[in-house]
Amino acid sequence: MRNTIEEEVLKRVLPSDEERRDVLAMGQRLIQTVGEVAGVPAMMTGSVARGTWVRGDKDIDIFMLFPTEISREELQEKGLAAAYGVVEKFQGTSEEKYAEHPYLKAIIEGYDVDLVPCYHVASTAEMKCAVDRTPFHTRYMLDHxxxxxxxxxxxxxxxxxxxxxxxxxxxxxxxxxxxxxxxxxxxxxxxxxxxxxxxxxxxxxxxxxxxxxxxxxxxxxxxxxxxxxxxxxxxxxxxxxxxxxxxxxxxxxxxxxxxxxxxxxxxxxxxTMSKQDFAAMLEKRGTAMLALSFKTPGYVPDTVVPQLRKTMESVKTQLAAEEFPVHRAEVSMGPDHCIIIFELLAATLPKIIVREGPPVWVHENADKFVEKYLGQKDNAGPWIAGDRYFTEVERKYTNAADLLKDSPKLFTASLGKHVRLSMEDGYDVLSGEEIWSIEFAGFLSAYFxxxxxxxxxxxxxxxx
Amino acid sequence: MRNTIEEEVLKRVLPSDEERRDVLAMGQRLIQTVGEVAGVPAMMTGSVARGTWVRGDKDIDIFMLFPTEISREELQEKGLAAAYGVVEKFQGTSEEKYAEHPYLKAIIEGYDVDLVPCYHVASTAEMKCAVDRTPFHTRYMLDHxxxxxxxxxxxxxxxxxxxxxxxxxxxxxxxxxxxxxxxxxxxxxxxxxxxxxxxxxxxxxxxxxxxxxxxxxxxxxxxxxxxxxxxxxxxxxxxxxxxxxxxxxxxxxxxxxxxxxxxxxxxxxxxTMSKQDFAAMLEKRGTAMLALSFKTPGYVPDTVVPQLRKTMESVKTQLAAEEFPVHRAEVSMGPDHCIIIFELLAATLPKIIVREGPPVWVHENADKFVEKYLGQKDNAGPWIAGDRYFTEVERKYTNAADLLKDSPKLFTASLGKHVRLSMEDGYDVLSGEEIWSIEFAGFLSAYFxxxxxxxxxxxxxxxx
The missing domain is CATH 1.10.1410.30 (CCA tRNA nucleotidyltransferase, domain 2)
Structure with missing residues (x-):
């Protein structure tokens, strides 16, 4: 059933016998070392353990199986200690990472090795945290x-x-x-x-x-x-x-x-695209592009990116409420900065806007509304349509960038926690070719x- | 209970004894003449009959009460003939008007006189058309x-x-x-x-x-x-x-x-406002105003004005669908022309627009959509968001006036019958100070x- 294209692809992606032998041997040595260092069993999980890795993707996942009797705190403590012990034995380097609890991302003899503590449970029904499930996946797949x-x-x-x-x-x-x-x-x-x-x-x-x-x-x-x-x-x-x-x-x-x-x-x-190409593209499209730029929060993309998207949607809603027509918007999390871009059909608007007031029969609010706008000189209003007041007023933001720069207003929006904290530390509103930087040259190219x-x-x- | 302001107003609006005597005498003569000309009874209705007219508003309504045995066609025929007969007797002038059926609007000895045929029914339950109800209103009010x-x-x-x-x-x-x-x-x-x-x-x-x-x-x-x-x-x-x-x-x-x-x-x-003031006002507001202008259909405002409003709403929807932000819109029916004005926050837009395509799993449509836009050079797309295709395409109307000038497109909108007929005979798209004319100098002033x-x-x- 397999066609010649697929046969050719397989030749490229099947690990070589040597790669296979070496990575499995490395796995065995790591499991043995966990036993020596921490006195608990360990197992390889992930695609290497299951023999389903694409050539070169030979990251090794070692799950260290601790008894269910110990507490979460003990697990974290003993788990990290064991992981550090293993890395030391191999004279590797490592970095702590955080999923449901901390684990160690190490480089050992040229391999990327994750050393993850979990509970040794007999079935998924007894799981104490999500990582406990991973060994079952590996066992199931090895069987089938x-x-x-x-x-x-x-x-x-x-x-x-x-x-x-x-x-x-x-x-x-x-x-x-x-x-x-x-x-x-x-x-x-x-x-x-x-x-x-x-x-x-x-x-x-x-x-x-x-x-x-x-x-x-x-x-x-x-x-x-x-x-x-x-x-x-x-x-x-x-x-x-x-x-x-x-x-x-x-x-x-x-x-x-x-x-x-x-x-x-x-x-x-x-x-990727150069600053010149970026400027030329904007010119050609005739749109106006604005961006919020701020320091990337120190969390994984799985945490930050959804918050960036949430922020983008909130700010889009704010722009639309002020009648700025948004063509498209997008987010990017770079290593140093995050940007949220807004491409607008019009970035400046006339200085009048229609404001909706209270229903005529809510007397107190109606009185306040009428009194506030009664003396307007050039603008129309207040008038009544249906059961409500309306009036023209001075538009607060005649330029979309002014809205983005108005941080108290912006921060009323629903932003994610870490994005909010980073933006509260300071953010820039960039416009047109200011938005381009090496960090986002690829992102902007992909956007267009x-x-x-x-x-x-x-x-x-x-x-x- | 009446305050001095109201007492003063009453002095102004109460008909004088002379006005009262004269108008009632005129009414009696008209009723008598209907009897002579058509052999049917007649009655005065409206505010004059009920003694509730504001000084000077002394229009006389004469309802000619025909037997219920005659057909609608006969009523119209005999009714108009009787009305013409009455006008002739008094050497007045007249014009035919249309409500549920034709009636005569006459000027007789300086009075505005409506001569309306209706059925002589014993109760509103036996009414054959809406005008039959009017005499009952007058009788009820005279009693109470x-x-x-x-x-x-x-x-x-x-x-x-x-x-x-x-x-x-x-x-x-x-x-x-x-x-x-x-x-x-x-x-x-x-x-x-x-x-x-x-x-x-x-x-x-x-x-x-x-x-x-x-x-x-x-x-x-x-x-x-x-x-x-x-x-x-x-x-x-x-x-x-x-x-x-x-x-x-x-x-x-x-x-x-x-x-x-x-x-x-x-x-x-x-x-009212001059052309100069109008131009200055638009300049000050920073908005762009466009208008549809066409000949006023030969029907009463009760028929035409709702159609103008319907047309305005339809065209507003079309403008919004093409992303032109409408600030306000209004209609006016002048003696010669009707205009529908659209005040826009932006009358020109960049040449790109996002078009929504079919869901990916509607294969035939998906294939057509992808094939159509696959070769696009500068625009992005087709891309997928959720389960649908989207793509950037060339915007059809970069100028709102081009949309209004595109009559086949405009005529797909829901316009009223008579407005449609008039517009099909030809309409102009006016822009900025072109919109001003003596006919609408008052309307435009009121608009602002x-x-x-x-x-x-x-x-x-x-x-x-």
Whole structure:
């Protein structure tokens, strides 16, 4: 069933025997060392443990399994101590990271190694925190994936090539485990990709048959793709897959089935644009671009990016309420700065605006409203339409940038916690070519060329 | 109870004994002549018949009462013939008008005389057309109004002074009969105006007590003021009173009760503006004004004005759909031309616009959409957001005037029948000071100084 393109791709993504041997040996040494240092068992998880990693993606995840008797605090303490002990033994380097509790991200003999403490539980029903689930995923997959490993690699490479791989919030795409389950459910890459080309929202995959009918599942899980975790019937493995990414994937699958091409397995090369090109583009479009720029909060993208999007929506609402027509808006989290850009059809407006007043029969408010605007010279109003007062007043912001610069007003909006804290420390309102910087040259280029992944593939194929 | 202001007003608006004698004598002669010419009885209706006319407003309404046996066609034919016969006898002049059926508007010995044919029915239950009801109103009022005639005159003059008198569609205000019923219900001008100052939407007046409870009435009649016709329990006499006019009246009543002033009984002097002032005003406001201008259809304002408003709303929706921000809009029906003005915050926009496409899983439409926009050079798209395609495209109208000039597009909107016919004969799109003409110098002046009637009174009193 596999076509020659897929065979060629497999040759590229299958780990070499040497890579396979080396990484598994390294894993064994790490597990052994955990035992020596902390006296607890450990296991490899992730794609390396399951033999489903794409050549070169050989990050090693070591889960250290602590007894359930110890407290959360002890787990964190002992877990970190064990991890540091392991790193020391190998003379590696490390950095603390935070998920549900702290873990260590280390570099050991050239490998990226995550050393994660968790509870050693007998079933997912006894889980004490989310990371306890990971070992079950690995055990399940080792029991079931069998001869389908190559198909998993193809799907992973397909989703990577299509820009929909990665379950972090910035991507909102497919996790490795999700790819594995889908291949398992459909029995192979070809079978799955053909099924996916006909998918709609509300697709259900329930390998273990936990639910008697699909309708009942859709009532429990609101997401467009529902893949019941075989190790935990209450969890949708595709919960982090956004509707947009799922739609993009359906489109990629459909286009690939119609006309297979190797480019579907190759990620798009990132583009970039110079300050001159950026200025020329704005000039050509005739729009006005403004940006909020501030220091990137010290949290992972999964935390920060949703807050940036929330802030963007809030500020868009504020701009629209002041009648500034927003063409498009977008966010980007750079290593040093975050920016939220607003491309406007008009950044300046005449100085009058219509303000709505109270109903005529709310006498106290009506009196205040009339008294306030009675003496207006040039503006019309107050007048009545229906049961309410209206009046023309001086527009507060004749320039959209003035609104963005008005921080007390801006901070009334719903911003995320960390974005708010960073902005309260200070933010800049940038306009036009001021917005360009090396940090965002790629982001801005992608903004102007925004296209679905499948459309980009088609343009590549047709050389547009 | 009457204050000195009201006493003074009454002196001005009470018809003189001579006016009273003359107009009633004229009425009698007309009734007699109808008998001679057509052999049917006739009666005077309207405010003259009921003795509730404001000095000088001495239009005479003569209703010619034809037997119910004749057909509608016969009624129209015989009715018009009788009317023409009467006019001839008095050597008057006349013009045919159309309500539910044709009638004659005549000038006879200096009086404005309406000669209206209707059926002579014994009760409103036997009515064959709406005009048959009018004689019953007159009979009812003659039986009941008694000593309250002066209070009716005060209320009529108050509503005239406040710009809310007249039940035509252009005004949407109080009819004479409505004023009479309200005075009757409340027992006098002072009593009514004090009650009205505390009115809210959903006020109910049911003089004959046809309905056991107010709640049930509100379910039948949706209007903000409900005055059950004593001669026909199924009719709300205040049905033509718009929510806006009713609100304005409540405001006038409240302000007048708080501080009575003679200006409430004096209509605002019409204002006007020169072309220079108009141009200067637009310059000052910084807005862009466009207008549709076309020949006035040969129908009464009650027919044309609602169609103008409908057209205005439709075109506003079209402008908004193309992202042109409309500040305000208004209509005016002049003797020769109608205009619909649109004051815009921006009349020109950048040449790009976001277009929404089909959902990704509607494959045929999705393919068409992608194919159409795949090769775009400068614009972004197609991209996917949620389950739908979007793309940037060239904006069709970068100038709002181009949209208004695009008649096939404009005519897809919901316009009234007669407005549509007139516009199909040709219309102009005017811009800025081109909009000004003598015909609309008053309308444009009022547009810029739009204020509720009570606010205008307060400004008069406070000399603002």
């Amino acid at each position: 994936i069998g001869s389908l490993r190559e198909d998993v690699l193809l799907l992973k490479q397909f989703t990577k090539g299509g820009g929909v791989y990665g379950s972090d919030h910035m991507t909102g795409g497919f996790s490795g485990y999700l790819c594995e389950l889908l291949i398992l459910a459909y029995g192979g890459f070809t079978q799955f990709i053909e099924a996916a080309s006909k998918f709609r929202f509300g697709e259900v995959v329930d390998i273990e048959g936990y639910y008697p009918d699909k309708k009942s599942i859709r009532k429990i899980f609101p997401e467009p793709l529902i893949v019941i975790d075989p190790t935990d019937k209450n969890r949708n493995v595709a919960a982090a897959l956004t509707p947009t990414r799922f739609s993009e994937f359906m489109e990629l699958a459909r286009d690939y089935c119609a006309a297979p091409h190797e480019c579907y397995f190759i990620p798009d090369a990132p583009t 060329a925004r296209r679905s992944h499948a459309v980009r593939k088609l343009r590549t194929i047709q050389d547009i | 109004i008694g000593s309250l005639r002066e209070d009716v005159l005060l209320l009529k003059q108050f509503t005239k002074g406040g710009g809310v008198y007249g039940s035509d569609h252009m005004t949407g205000g109080f009819s004479g009969y409505l004023c009479e019923l309200l005075i009757l219900a409340y027992g006098g001008f002072t009593q009514f105006i004090e009650a009205a100052s505390k009115f809210r939407f959903g006020e109910v007046v049911d003089i004959e007590g046809y309905y056991p409870d107010k709640k049930s009435i509100r379910k039948i009649f949706p209007e903000p003021l409900i005055v059950i016709d004593p001669t026909d329990k199924n009719r709300n006499v205040a049905a033509a009173l718009t929510p806006t006019r009713f609100s304005e009246f409540m405001e006038l009543a409240r302000d007048y009760c708080a501080a009575p002033h003679e200006c409430y009984f004096i209509p605002d002097a019409p204002t 100084a739009r204020r509720s009637h009570a606010v205008r009174k307060l400004r008069t009193i406070q000399d603002i």
